[in-house]
Amino acid sequence: MPPCLCSFNPPPSPSISSFISSPAHTATLNLNLPLRDLSKIHGHLIKTGLIHHHPIAASRLIRAYSRTPLPHLAIHLFVQLLLAGAASARPDRLPYPSLFSAYSHSAPPHGGAQLHATVLKLGFSSDPFTRNSVIHMYANSGLFDSAWKIFYQDSNNVVACNSMIFSLAKRGRIDESWKLFCNMPCRNEVSWNTMITSFVRNGMWIEALDLFRRMQNEDITVSEHTLVSALHACAKLGAFEQGKWIHRYIERNSVESNVILATAIIDMYSKCGDIDGARRAFASVPRKDKGLSCWNSMVLGFATNGCESEAFDLFSDLESCFQPDSVSFVAVLTASNHAGRVDKAKAYFCLMTETYKIEPTIQHYGCMVDALGRAGLIREAEEFVRAMPVIPDEAVWGSLLSAACKSHENIDVAEWAAQNLIRLNPDETSAHVLISRAHTLSGDFETALRKRMTMERAKKQPGCSLIEVNGEVHEFVSGGIVSPENKGKIDTIYF
Template structure:
């Protein structure tokens, strides 16, 4: 609801200060109490212009503070307000710089800071600098930020806790860990914010073990410290470690935040750890955590990747807030679970919804077509994507259409698509074509695909193994053996297959031919017993 319009109160008596009179204006109090959107602010702004109050610095700064730093901030509107203020004071400069440092255009924060220095009407002070360092951190400009660090040293402000934290964050976020650690170690009383900045940045750059060392040595931890470690493990693909660390976190009675829960759902999805994923979903429901679009997407994705497509569907249909990512995850989930018709039907529903399909939507529906060899449908969606939605096909879209053609045995057509691609085909495309050549016995095209795959140098074993399978499939065992021998001569080893299984909430990993599992003897004994039982059953059936 828009705030009501207000009028100026009578002029103050001589005993009332002008500043108190301005602060008591209803228009200004409404900004803090009833203003919740930029539209509300515009109404108040118009009224303040009518009354002439806009010329006052206090009134202008209240408007600017809401436009630049509130949850409903509109930084472009804030800049327009700033440009209309004559002789902005220090608070106004700090507000607009802080607003841009948090925005999608942090470069403007640096530009405004330079303007502030050039104009010399107002001198920056300690509250100005953290926002500028944050902007340098977001821009990845540690070298430029180092010059500002030099200014801080000259001014003697290096011991200010907020400035020091922002400098540590800038260096760490830009990957300059030498400078960050030097400053970090020089500070005898570095607070938890600085420690958290280091942990988050180390994890961001894949140095998760270094992040864990810092975490273990923290004199004091906050919930952010724990959450940063989990997100670091997930970001670097250490999903088992992420779930194990979460168990420790639970034992310490530390509550996860929304971002951590999303990270844990993603870890459960990658490990196909359904029990763990269900527990996290139940935790979200029991604690009445708001199901925003990101959270709903993570839950759907987890259930899909853990094989529980029905639960994913229930979450999708019952979600009050659905984003495009929710639709895409559900379509993809249906496609990979062999429910292609439902995936295509859901895509049609998406087209009729408030959302427009994006490039991910089309990858999902093309995958559905691929799994059921719906060539005409795939061609239709590929054309729809480019002509109706003006989406430029990526290498993944080409990969899907080539896979559809290959699975349907249309190898010549797949070859034509590959040759017409505006970008160089990747290993996925050549591997897909090679698999199709094996299925349909096209040795000549298989050799062509294998050569191109080997030229990429991504995974040499893949090209040799697939081509060997093509030869073997056509009965040319001499050539099949030759490919295997060629691998041996080059010293190329086939990457072992890997599988994961969750038992009683614990995820177990198995490598083909691996013997490192702690219960490998028991597993082998059980398999031998099962083999004997199968042989016994076959013998009795044959005897009958």
């Protein structure tokens, strides 16, 4: 075991046995310790031989490894103990839930299935902790047939239901997830929090807020994760009143602040167009909680709300506190685009790649194409797209097409961009509209008409509008039937 320095310091070797045997000290391994700390504890256990003779210490070390970013280390440790014939690896149910958790995140499913067979052979399958961890492993790996078989042995188990709700939603099977939630005989706070988070992850923002409101009506305890999910839904929908209410709820109930929650609040205000609210929220975050994501969110908020100069200034302040990451540069490149400062966009792109050695993503390339297009540098934008080491997405082709269509001199670039955009999304009607307009500007009315007729044959998604009334978000689809209830709300708004 290589030596490492860390903040955790076990006692000298002579007293390690009493240290590990003490419940107060073995509880240390229940904490989410960094890998370097676990490595040092692991090294002491090997040095003293206790790793082979102390089942509780070995089980807790396995559990601790399963909670790290490298959960496969828990599996490796268990296998090493088995191969060594260690007493600490004798049949005992303690390590198995942690091992199944590690398999659900890091290993091929067949390894977990083999471990499940071992559990059945040893007679530990009736243990509720082990059974729930097996269900989670199969479901999280997408093996729902195996998960359902075990689940139906005790379908009233709330923990098992929550695992299935989470895993089904994670795999995009949100309808099954919601059906299971509705059919649960009893629910706990985790059930509600998991379902709301699942709606958000699947882009069902209105459903998430509806369930959050229902959760409030039933006086269910709200977790920090649920508040973050609800704020994210508000940001996506522009549900400003609902977002402000959630912020007031956090303040009124003295919910403990952290960097994730603080970032969600800033992001909500920014995306709802209240940049002053975002600025106040950013300023109120305690220094210990003002992580890089808070700075990134505020820079992006300035960039998308017409405060580009403040975005540039805040990015400079960010550099004095943190090393910018990929998201930081997406934010400041967006500010450059909106300010029409292609010179700054080029400078920031160079800073990112050459100074900070950050490899550009499709988002960064998209920002650069947009900046070049807005500046009228169509040929340079074309060369930039051709030289990109990644495959352009719809946003890149859309930016290039929009810029090229502003002048008939770049009709060849417009055609090239339009063809690629339509290839990626045949139902993208805006490409037909833009290229038809470009041909009209060039005087080629015949081609313009042909492009327009092609657009008419394309399947067009109906437009929709979202409005917030008394804290509730309502969606209206073009050509849809308005219910009597919603018609009354429309009359109230417009008349």
